[in-house]
Amino acid sequence: MSNNILDFSMNRCTSVRAIDTTRLKSECTLRDSFTDARVEIIVAMPDLTISSVTGHFHHAWLRESDTLGPVFDKLVDVRVGPGMLKIIKGLVGEAEHLKELTYMVEECCHGVILSLTKKVLLKAPDDEAAKADFYSNMVMESIRLYDRCAAFAKGTPLVEGYERRNP
Amino acid sequence: MLEFMRSKRVSVARKDPETFSIQAELDDSIYSLGLSLRVRIRDLKCLSIKGEWRRWTTPECPRALGFLDQAEGFILGPGIEDRIHKTLGRNACRHFANLLIECAQVAQATQKMVQWEQAKESAPDLTLKAFMAGNGSKRPGLTAGGDGVPDSREGSGERPGIQVVENQGQPVPVPEKPERNNDNKLGLTPGNGFMVDLHIHTFPASACASDSAGAMVAAARERGLDALCLTDHNHVWPQRAVDSLMDHLNFRIFRGNEIMTDQGDMLVFGFDQAIETVIKLKELADLVERAKGFMIAAHPFRGFLTFGTGQLGLTPQKAMEREMFNHVHAMETLNGKVTQKENLLAAQVAEGLGLPCTGGSDAHDVSSVGRYATRFNDALASEQALVEALRSGACAPVSFFT
Numbered sequence: 087m088s089n090n091i092l093d094f095s096m097n098r099c100t101s102v103r104a105i106d107t108t109r110l111k112s113e114c115t116l117r118d119s120f121t122d123a124r125v126e127i128i129v130a131m132p133d134l135t136i137s138s139v140t141g142h143f144h145h146a147w148l149r150e151s152d153t154l155g156p157v158f159d160k161l162v163d164v165r166v167g168p169g170m171l172k173i174i175k176g177l178v179g180e181a182e183h184l185k186e187l188t189y190m191v192e193e194c195c196h197g198v199i200l201s202l203t204k205k206v207l208l209k210a211p212d213d214e215a216a217k218a219d220f221y222s223n224m225v226m227e228s229i230r231l232y233d234r235c236a237a238f239a240k241g242t243p244l245v246e247g248y249e250r251r252n253p
Numbered sequence: 254m255l256e257f258m259r260s261k262r263v264s265v266a267r268k269d270p271e272t273f274s275i276q277a278e279l280d281d282s283i284y285s286l287g288l289s290l291r292v293r294i295r296d297l298k299c300l301s302i303k304g305e306w307r308r309w310t311t312p313e314c315p316r317a318l319g320f321l322d323q324a325e326g327f328i329l330g331p332g333i334e335d336r337i338h339k340t341l342g343r344n345a346c347r348h349f350a351n352l353l354i355e356c357a358q359v360a361q362a363t364q365k366m367v368q369w370e371q372a373k374e375s376a377p378d379l380t381l382k383a384f385m386a387g388n389g390s391k392r393p394g395l396t397a398g399g400d401g402v403p404d405s406r407e408g409s410g411e412r413p414g415i416q417v418v419e420n421q422g423q424p425v426p427v428p429e430k431p432e433r434n435n436d437n438k439l440g441l442t443p444g445n446g447f448m449v450d451l452h453i454h455t456f457p458a459s460a461c462a463s464d465s466a467g468a469m470v471a472a473a474r475e476r477g478l479d480a481l482c483l484t485d486h487n488h489v490w491p492q493r494a495v496d497s498l499m500d501h502l503n504f505r506i507f508r509g510n511e512i513m514t515d516q517g518d519m520l521v522f523g524f525d526q527a528i529e530t531v532i533k534l535k536e537l538a539d540l541v542e543r544a545k546g547f548m549i550a551a552h553p554f555r556g557f558l559t560f561g562t563g564q565l566g567l568t569p570q571k572a573m574e575r576e577m578f579n580h581v582h583a584m585e586t587l588n589g590k591v592t593q594k595e596n597l598l599a600a601q602v603a604e605g606l607g608l609p610c611t612g613g614s615d616a617h618d619v620s621s622v623g624r625y626a627t628r629f630n631d632a633l634a635s636e637q638a639l640v641e642a643l644r645s646g647a648c649a650p651v652s653f654f655t
C-alpha cells in the first residue's frame with residue numbers, strides 16, 4: 087500500500103526521422119502495465135500526406151489486432167494538418183481495441199508537426215526583447231495561435247500588436 | 254537523422270488506500286514539463302494538481318502554470334478529454350493538457366488494476382482478462398491534442414434534433430450602412446449579378462455553429478446578399494424546413510452539405526444522400542456524379558501554410574499534383590476561415606488546373622455572413638438552377654462584406 091512500489095507505469099515515445107528530403111518517418115511506441123504497441127507512419131513532403139502506416143498492438147485484455155493492415159490502409163493519403171483528428175477517427179471507427187491505435191497515429195502526426203515547428207523555433211533570437219518580437223510576429227502571421235493558450239491569451243503582451251491591428 | 258523526439262512517462266503509486274499519487278513527465282525536443290497529481294481512487298476525482306516547466310518557448314509560457322488548478326475537482330474518468338482540451342488546453346497550454354490526458358488514461362487503467370486485485374481476494378484464480386470480460390472493458394475515446402496546430406472548429410459532433418429555429422428577436426450585428434465591399438484582391442469586383450454566400454453553418458444542424466438559420470438569413474439580407482446556401486456538416490436539410498424558412502423570411506435559401514472526406518471537406522450541391530461518417534473522396538465523387546450534383550473542394554489548403562508547415566516550399570505547381578483535384582468540379586478559392594495566403598494558393602492552383610472558383614464565408618455565426626460570396630450572372634430561382642449555373646462555370650468568387 088504505502089510501500090512506494092508503483093501500481094502502474096506508462097512510457098510513450100514518439101520520434102521523427104527524415105528518411106530523405108521528401109519523406110519523414112514518425113514512430114510511436116507505447117509500453118505500459120497492460121500494453122505493448124507500436125505505430126509507424128511515413129509522410130510525404132511538401133504536402134504532408136500519409137503514404138504508409140504499419141504497427142502492432144498487444145494488450146492484456148483488449149482484443150489483439152492481428153489484421154491491422156486494412157485499418158491502416160484507410161489512412162493512406164490523409165493529410166497531416168488541421169482537421170486530421172476527426173478524419174482519422176472517422177476512418178478508423180470506434181472499435182474498442184482500435185482506440186489506442188488511433189491515438190498513436192495521432193501522436194505520430196503531432197510529432198511530424200512538432201518537428202516542423204521546431205525548425206521555426208530555432209530561428210528565435212536569444213535576446214529577450216527580440217524574442218518577444220519574434221513571438222509577437224508569429225501570432226500576427228498565424229491567427230490560429232491567438233487566444234489558444236496562456237502565452238497568447240487575449241490582453242497579454244505577445245498579442246498586443248495583433249490586437250492593435252485587429253481591434 | 255532524428256528530427257524530433259517526445260517521451261512521456263506516467264507512474265502511479267498508492268499514497269494511501271484512498272488516493273493515487275501520479276507523477277508525469279513530458280520531455281521533448283522543444284518542451285519539458287511535469288505534473289504531480291493526487292487522485293481519489295474511488296471516483297478518480299483530481300484532488301490536487303501541481304505543474305512545473307523545465308523548458309519552454311515564449312517569454313509568456315510560464316503564465317500557463319496559473320491555470321492548472323482549473324483541473325482540481327475534475328473526475329478523470331472516461332470522456333474527460335474534451336473538458337481538459339477546452340479548459341487546460343485553451344487557458345494554460347496544450348502540452349500540459351496532453352500530459353493530463355495521459356494521466357487520466359493511466360488513472361483509469363490503474364483503478365481497474367486495483368479493482369481486479371480486490372476481486373482476487375475472494376477469487377484468487379481470477380485472471381485479468383476474465384475480470385475485465387466480466388466488468389466490461391469500456392475505455393473512453395482518446396484525443397491526442399498538443400499538435401502545435403490547433404484543430405479547426407469545423408466538424409460535426411453530436412447534435413440535437415434539427416428543427417427550424419427562427420431568429421427569436423435576438424439582435425443581429427450588422428453594419429449601420431451595409432455596403433458592398435469593393436476591395437477585392439482575389440476575386441472579381443462585385444457589381445451586378447446574383448450574390449450567394451455558398452458556405453454557411455447554422456446551429457443546431459452544425460454543433461460548432463452558434464446562430465440559427467433564421468439569424469444567419471437575417472444577416473444575409475441586411476448585408477445585401479441575394480441568397481445563401483446552408484452547408485451544415487454532414488447534414489441534409491429537409492426541403493420542407495427550408496421552404497418554410499424561405500416563406501417566413503422572404504429570402505432565397507439553397508440546400509448544400511459540407512461532407513468530411515479522407516481528403517478534407519467537400520461542399521456538395523444537388524445531392525440529398527445522408528453521409529454520416531468520413532467517406533473516401535472517390536466514393537463520394539461517384540455518388541455525386543450519379544446524382545448529377547456538384548462538388549467543390551472547400552478551403553482546399555486550410556492549414557497548409559500554417560506555422561511550421563508553411564516553410565515546406567509547397568508551390569502551386571506541386572499543389573496541383575494532388576490527386577484529389579481530379580475528383581472535384583470546382584474549388585473554393587475565397588473562404589472566410591483561412592488566411593489570405595491559403596486562399597491565394599487555392600486560386601493559383603484552380604487557375605492552373607482550369608477549375609471554376611467559388612467563394613463563401615464559412616460563417617459559423619452572424620458576424621461573418623457574406624464575408625465572401627459567389628457571383629452568378631443571372632438570378633437563380635431553384636437548386637436545380639444553382640447546380641446548372643455551377644456546372645456551366647458562369648460564377649466567380651467575390652469579397653463581399655467586411
Ligand SMILES: [Zn+2]
Nearest residue numbers: 407452511615
Ligand atoms: Zn464549413
